[in-house]
Amino acid sequence: MVHAQMSVASASFTSIQSKGVIMGEGKRLQLAKFGVMAVNVSPLRSIVTPVVSNTGVVNGELLVYPNPVMVFSESELGYRLSANAEVELKIYNMRANLVAKRTIPRGGLGAVAGYNRIPLSLLMAHNNWSGGVYFVLLLANGKVIGRTKFTVM
Amino acid sequence: MMGVCHAATFESALMVGTSADFVANASMIGLSSSAAGVFENPAGLVRIKSGSASLFSASFMNEVTYQNAAVGVLLPFGFVGVGYMEAGVSNIPNTGVNAGNEFFVRDWYDYKDALIRLAYQTNMEQVGSFGVAVTHYSRNAFKTKASGVGVDVGYVWQSPSLECSVFFRHLLSTQGGMVTTYENGSTRFESMPLEPTVGLRYFVGPWGFVGAQYTAIDRYSLWSGTVRVYPIASNIVALNAGVKQFLVDQKISQGFTMGVSLELMTLATHYAYEVLEDHPEYNGKHYVSVSFDF
Numbered sequence: 001m002v003h004a005q006m007s008v009a010s011a012s013f014t015s016i017q018s019k020g021v022i023m024g025e026g027k028r029l030q031l032a033k034f035g036v037m038a039v040n041v042s043p044l045r046s047i048v049t050p051v052v053s054n055t056g057v058v059n060g061e062l063l064v065y066p067n068p069v070m071v072f073s074e075s076e077l078g079y080r081l082s083a084n085a086e087v088e089l090k091i092y093n094m095r096a097n098l099v100a101k102r103t104i105p106r107g108g109l110g111a112v113a114g115y116n117r118i119p120l121s122l123l124m125a126h127n128n129w130s131g132g133v134y135f136v137l138l139l140a141n142g143k144v145i146g147r148t149k150f151t152v153m
Numbered sequence: 154m155m156g157v158c159h160a161a162t163f164e165s166a167l168m169v170g171t172s173a174d175f176v177a178n179a180s181m182i183g184l185s186s187s188a189a190g191v192f193e194n195p196a197g198l199v200r201i202k203s204g205s206a207s208l209f210s211a212s213f214m215n216e217v218t219y220q221n222a223a224v225g226v227l228l229p230f231g232f233v234g235v236g237y238m239e240a241g242v243s244n245i246p247n248t249g250v251n252a253g254n255e256f257f258v259r260d261w262y263d264y265k266d267a268l269i270r271l272a273y274q275t276n277m278e279q280v281g282s283f284g285v286a287v288t289h290y291s292r293n294a295f296k297t298k299a300s301g302v303g304v305d306v307g308y309v310w311q312s313p314s315l316e317c318s319v320f321f322r323h324l325l326s327t328q329g330g331m332v333t334t335y336e337n338g339s340t341r342f343e344s345m346p347l348e349p350t351v352g353l354r355y356f357v358g359p360w361g362f363v364g365a366q367y368t369a370i371d372r373y374s375l376w377s378g379t380v381r382v383y384p385i386a387s388n389i390v391a392l393n394a395g396v397k398q399f400l401v402d403q404k405i406s407q408g409f410t411m412g413v414s415l416e417l418m419t420l421a422t423h424y425a426y427e428v429l430e431d432h433p434e435y436n437g438k439h440y441v442s443v444s445f446d447f
Contacts (some may be wrong), residue, residue, distance in 0.1 A: 063256040065248040068295045070335060078256040090431075094217045094240060094266075095169050096438070098431045099402040115255050128161040128403070131292055131299060131333065131343055133242040133264050135216065137433065144433055149216065149245055151264050153297045153333050153341070 062138050064120065064150035069129070075120045079138060079146055083113050088139040089123060094132050100124050162371065163301065163331040163343040165290065166240040166266045167192055168399070169219050171209055173442035177412025177425035179377040179395025181366045182350050183309060183318035187444050188223040191234035194307035194320040194350075195272035195284025198225060198232045207444070209238075214435065217242055223270075231275035239267040247295060264294040281310035290331060299333035301326060303345050314356045318366075322348035346371050359386040373400055379410075388416050393425070412440075419446045 062079040069075045077089070084106045091100040100123045104111040110118040129152040138146035170176045171189040178184050183194030188205035190197045204226040211219040218241050225234025246258040272286040284307045292299040304325035310317045323345045330345035352366040361382040368375040377397035384390055393412035398405050412425035425440040 061246075061258075063246060063248050063258065065250055065256040067246055067248045068262075068297065070297075070341075076256075080255070090433075092214075092432070093164075093401070094166075094213070094242070096213050096217075096429055096432060096435065097399075097401040097406065101431070115253070117254075117256075124402070130161050130164040130402075131331065132164060132266070133217070133245065135214065139433060142433065149242065151242075151245055151262075151294045153292070153294055153299065153335070 062136060062146035062148040064136070064148060068151035068153045069120070070153060075150075076117045077110075077120060077123070077136065077148075078115060078117045080115045081111070081113055085111060085140050087111050087145075088142075089118075090137045090139065091123060092135045092137070093130075094134075096135075099134065161341075161343045162400075162403070163290070163345050165288075166219065166238055166268060169211065169213075169240070170440070171221060171238075172207070172444075173412060173423035173425040173440035174414065174444075176410055176427055176438075176440045177379075177393035177395065177414070177423060178364065178381070179366075179379040179397040179408075179410050180399070181352055181364055181377055181379055181395075181397075182320050182368075183307065183352055184354065184364070188225045188234055188236070189221075191223040191225055191236040191270060191272045191286070192221065192238065194309065194318050195234070195274050195286040195305065196282040196307035196309040196320075197318065198234060198272065198274040198284060199276060199282035199309055199311070201225060201227070201232065203227050205234075209442070211440070213438070225272070231273055234272040234274075236270045236272070237267070238270075239265055241265045245294070262295040265292070267291050267293075281308055283308055292331070292333070296336055297333060299331050299341075299343075301329075301331035301343075301345055303327075316354040316356075318350070318352040318354075320350040320352075322350065359383060361391070370400060373405060375399060375405065390415055420444075 064075060064077050066075060086106045088103045090098060093099050102123050110116045131152050133149055133151050135149045137144050170180060171192045175185060183197035185193055185197060186200040188207040206224040209221040221236060221238035223234060223236030225232055242264045244261045245264055247260050247262050248256045249259045251257050268288050268290045270286055270288040272284060274282060274284040276282050286305045288303045290301045303323040305322045306324050307320040324347060326345040329342040331343040333341040348368055348370050350366060350368040352364060354362050354364040356362045363380050365378045375398040379395035382392045391414040395410040397408045399408060409428045410425060412423060414423045421444045423442040427438040429435055429437045
C-alpha cells in the first residue's frame with residue numbers, strides 16, 4: 001500500500017501594537033517594514049529628523065556603514081537626532097532573537113543632537129558575528145523611533 | 154571597531170524549525186513523522202511508511218521569509234529523502250558616506266540563505282534505525298557568496314514505551330566550515346562545530362509522552378523538554394508544552410513553546426506558539442501546519 005503524507009506549515013509573528021515612529025522620509029518604505037508601519041504622531045518624531053544627502057537621496061534613516069558588513073572592516077551605525085535624548089538600541093537576528101542591547105544616556109556617544117555614529121563593536125560583546133541579516137531598532141522612551149537592517153557576510 | 158573574525162559560528166536556517174509540530178515539541182530533533190524529518194535526524198524517517206512530502210513557509214517580522222520543501226520515498230534499499238530550505242530578506246540598504254560624513258543609501262540588495270539536503274535511512278533488525286544526511290549550505294548577498302557542506306548521522310531505537318534518538322550534526326564538514334569569499338578574493342570562515350544530540354521519549358500508554366533532549370554545541374550544553382498529552386486517549390487531539398534552551402550570540406537563552414494538534418482521519422493540523430521576549434513590537438511567534446496522508 002502506498003502511504004504518503006503531505007504537510008504544510010506556516011508561521012508568523014503577532015504584533016502587539018505599532019509604537020513606531022518611522023524616522024526620516026525614506027522613499028523605500030521597506031526599511032520601515034520591520035514591524036507594523038503605522039506612524040504615531042508624538043513628540044518623539046521631533047527627536048529624529050530627516051536629512052537630504054548630497055546624492056539627492058532622502059535618507060534620514062538609521063543606517064549601518066558599510067553594509068554589507070564584511071567583518072574585516074570597521075562598521076558603524078549612523079542616525080540623526082534633533083535633540084539630546086536617552087536612546088536604546090536593540091539588535092535582533094533573523095530568528096527575532098535579541099542579540100545586543102544598549103542604553104545610551106542623554107548626551108552620551110550616540111545620544112546627542114546632530115548626526116551620531118556609533119561603532120557596532122560597542123553594541124556587541126565580541127566581534128564574532130555569525131553571517132546573516134541583523135535588524136536594528138532605535139528606541140526612545142520605549143518607543144521605536146528608527147530601524148534598519150544590515151548583513152554580516 | 155569590528156575586526157577580523159576568527160571564531161564565528163555558522164547559524165543554519167534550520168534553526169528556525171521545520172514545522173509547527175517541531176516547534177511545539179520544543180525543537181526536539183527526530184520526532185517528526187513527515188518528510189520534514191529529512192531536515193532533522195534522518196534515522197527518524199523510519200516513522201514514514203512509504204512516501205511523504207512536506208512544505209513549510211514562515212514570515213517573521215514582515216522581513217524574513219522561510220520556506221522549505223521535502224519529499225521522501227521508501228525504496229528497496231532504504232528510505233531516501235531530499236529537502237530544500239531557504240531564508241531570505243529583501244531590500245537591504247547598501248550604504249556609503251557623503252561629504253558631510255553621514256551615511257546614505259547607494260542602492261539595495263537582497264539576502265538569501267539556502268540549503269539542500271539529501272537523507273538516507275535504513276533499518277537493522279532488532280538494532281534500530283540509522284540515517285545519514287548531507288547538507289550543502291549557501292549564502293548570497295551583494296556579490297558575495299558563502300558555502301559549506303556538512304554530514305550528519307543519526308540513530309533511533311524504538312520500543313513500545315521508549316524511544317531513543319542520537320544525532321550528530323556536522324560529524325563531517327568542509328574545511329573551515331562555512332567559507333565566505335569576498336570580491337577581493339579574501340575569505341572568512343564560520344565554524345560548523347559537531348553538535349551531538351541525545352533525546353529520549355517515554356510513552357505513557359495512550360495518554361501521550363514526555364521527552365527530553367540534550368545538545369552540546371562548542372562548550373555549551375543545551376536542554377529541552379516536551380510533554381504531549383492526548384486528553385481523550387487517542388491521537389485525535391494532542392496538547393503540547395515545552396521548554397528549550399538555545400544559543401543566541403554565544404549566550405544560552407530560554408524559550409517556551411506550546412501547541413495543539415488535531416488529527417481527523419488523514420488530516421492533521423498543528424498549531425504552535427513560541428514566546429518571544431524583549432521585543433517592543435512582537436510578543437510571540439505563531440506556527441500553523443497542516444499535514445495529510447494519502
